[in-house]
Amino acid sequence: MTEHKSTYEPKSGFERWLDSRLPIVRFSADLMSFPTPRNLNYWYTFGGILAFCLVVQIVTGIVLAMHYDTSEAGAFISVQRGIMRDVNYGWLIRGIHANGASMFFLAVYLHILRGMYYGSYKAPREVLWWIGCVIYVLMMATAFMGYVLPWGQMSFWGAKVITNLLGAFPVVGNAITTLLWGGFSVGGPTLNRFFSLHYLLPFVIAGMVALHVWALHVPGNNNPTGVEVKSDHDTLPFHPYYTVKDLFAIMVFVILFAVVVFFIPDAFEKVDNNVVANALVTPAHIVPEWYLLPFYAILRAIPDKLSGVLALAGAIAMLFALPFLDQNKVKSMRYRPAARMYFFIWIVFCLILGWCGSQEPQGTVIPGGAGPVIIDYGINSVTWLARVSTAYYFAYFLIITPLLAMSEKTLPVPDALFMPVLSKSAAPAE
Amino acid sequence: MRREASSTGPWADSGAGSGTLSEVRTSEVSESVAKAGADGPDDAGRRDFLYLATGAVGVAGVAAVAWPLIDQLNPAADTLALASIEYDLTKVPLGSEVTIAWRKQPVFIRHRTPDEIARAVADDHAPMKDPATDASRVKPGHAEWLIILASCTHLGCVPTFKGGEYGGWACPCHGSVYDTSGRIRKGPAPKNLYLFPYTFLSDTKVKLG
Numbered sequence: 001m002t003e004h005k006s007t008y009e010p011k012s013g014f015e016r017w018l019d020s021r022l023p024i025v026r027f028s029a030d031l032m033s034f035p036t037p038r039n040l041n042y043w044y045t046f047g048g049i050l051a052f053c054l055v056v057q058i059v060t061g062i063v064l065a066m067h068y069d070t071s072e073a074g075a076f077i078s079v080q081r082g083i084m085r086d087v088n089y090g091w092l093i094r095g096i097h098a099n100g101a102s103m104f105f106l107a108v109y110l111h112i113l114r115g116m117y118y119g120s121y122k123a124p125r126e127v128l129w130w131i132g133c134v135i136y137v138l139m140m141a142t143a144f145m146g147y148v149l150p151w152g153q154m155s156f157w158g159a160k161v162i163t164n165l166l167g168a169f170p171v172v173g174n175a176i177t178t179l180l181w182g183g184f185s186v187g188g189p190t191l192n193r194f195f196s197l198h199y200l201l202p203f204v205i206a207g208m209v210a211l212h213v214w215a216l217h218v219p220g221n222n223n224p225t226g227v228e229v230k231s232d233h234d235t236l237p238f239h240p241y242y243t244v245k246d247l248f249a250i251m252v253f254v255i256l257f258a259v260v261v262f263f264i265p266d267a268f269e270k271v272d273n274n275v276v277a278n279a280l281v282t283p284a285h286i287v288p289e290w291y292l293l294p295f296y297a298i299l300r301a302i303p304d305k306l307s308g309v310l311a312l313a314g315a316i317a318m319l320f321a322l323p324f325l326d327q328n329k330v331k332s333m334r335y336r337p338a339a340r341m342y343f344f345i346w347i348v349f350c351l352i353l354g355w356c357g358s359q360e361p362q363g364t365v366i367p368g369g370a371g372p373v374i375i376d377y378g379i380n381s382v383t384w385l386a387r388v389s390t391a392y393y394f395a396y397f398l399i400i401t402p403l404l405a406m407s408e409k410t411l412p413v414p415d416a417l418f419m420p421v422l423s424k425s426a427a428p429a430e
Numbered sequence: 431m432r433r434e435a436s437s438t439g440p441w442a443d444s445g446a447g448s449g450t451l452s453e454v455r456t457s458e459v460s461e462s463v464a465k466a467g468a469d470g471p472d473d474a475g476r477r478d479f480l481y482l483a484t485g486a487v488g489v490a491g492v493a494a495v496a497w498p499l500i501d502q503l504n505p506a507a508d509t510l511a512l513a514s515i516e517y518d519l520t521k522v523p524l525g526s527e528v529t530i531a532w533r534k535q536p537v538f539i540r541h542r543t544p545d546e547i548a549r550a551v552a553d554d555h556a557p558m559k560d561p562a563t564d565a566s567r568v569k570p571g572h573a574e575w576l577i578i579l580a581s582c583t584h585l586g587c588v589p590t591f592k593g594g595e596y597g598g599w600a601c602p603c604h605g606s607v608y609d610t611s612g613r614i615r616k617g618p619a620p621k622n623l624y625l626f627p628y629t630f631l632s633d634t635k636v637k638l639g
Binding site: 161184189284 | 584619
């Protein structure tokens, strides 16, 4: 793949002139003709979908910034009255931007899970994987700061809770939170700097995406068999095969996106965020956006502040560590039945963690009593379910994955990635 | 680069395929030094010094520029200048509390009943994460007034009174439970609700800050 030769031939005098000065047409042509494994399935379309999401967020965001007031006194009004009621199509643009964040995370989670299932983090794609992890962290930071901007109650208290996480560190903690707030608490200065950074970070993400694509184009795509490309029989040019496949997937995604924006625009919104920020009253039940719930549950599961924050950070760090933890040479879980089973259990526990994060810590799992108290909460409490799930979350990465990498008996892997494709299409003829 | 020439010089690598490495290198270095003439060891030393000195000045320059860019994030003078405030305690009937803002932070002023005080004192020696006696959390002679920061020491939410099993506050965010003295009794918060400076101007007037 690395020796992918340029097939571009300048056709006109102008193209030849330009090609010897800035070979930008050659660069684009090579991207289009890039040899791509012929067996990529629809799970591989989320990269294109994510690029689409980033463009949508940047375009709608730039427009919203034209109508947004960054002051503590004016932010809430400029969103609730200005953008949602007075600005032409403001309701639509904000609906796309706010729900776009949820769609973006939906796509990125499926993209990450696909990478985990097919072993896309393994050699020679570790750097590609790490850049992706960095993008994911940047996305969370951007989404968090964007959520603060409407300056409702959830915005304010979400900002307060998350910034206070950093206060958990001994000695420097308070200095860091004061530095972030620009005051003694979350307030006007905090709102202004969050707006500034919320505008900046998407462009940082765009830069990281360029690196991500670059790092993808050095080893080339992984594929559902996990077998590396060996010959021209294994590949197809990116255009038209995958441009069309990606576009089709994007259209299906846009239909889902439109359903959310037009029919259930408030589905992901907490009613409390339609109340202006009040530093003296915390809403009765504060929860983060759905895409952060599993981490929130992990934070709450640990009864000690600093340990809770470290567990939260550790949960994300696990993704970065994955290439080290899984040394099995077989990439795709198609040929790793045991790894596949533990992986699916892990997904279930992530969903359970998400549910736990949305509930109150003392709530009960099975309706009825909380059951006998162990240490601090009843056995049937959300807190204990979150603890068990947290334990599995970390055990999956730190114990199960390294052990399986050494001991699992994998299924026979095809010699070349096109073989299962051909045998499948040949099957009906038999 | 040149700084290393005397020990494992980069020039030496080309000819160091076999033999005693150190010997080969030493001889090659002295040879090349002899050939280069002006590139003598003294000159190399001088260049190293210039290299390091330039680097040091550069680092100092970057740090000098970086600091204002970081420190501007800290509270501005007008934020720091928020003065102390006075509060009329007659507005808080026995057994109730108010939440007011001091330096933009929520503050509880609780008018405690004898019952609540007795309960707090009775627990003075119970096992606690952040042990403190009730007397140490109020001003002498004003045990009925508990004046504390209203931010949960876990992640800053404002706890709700009459929550939890200790008769005090419970935090709606992550389930920390405080007693009637604002001491942490259960949950993830590491500290008691914080005290801050205030003085009684009279029995019915208090100055915060």
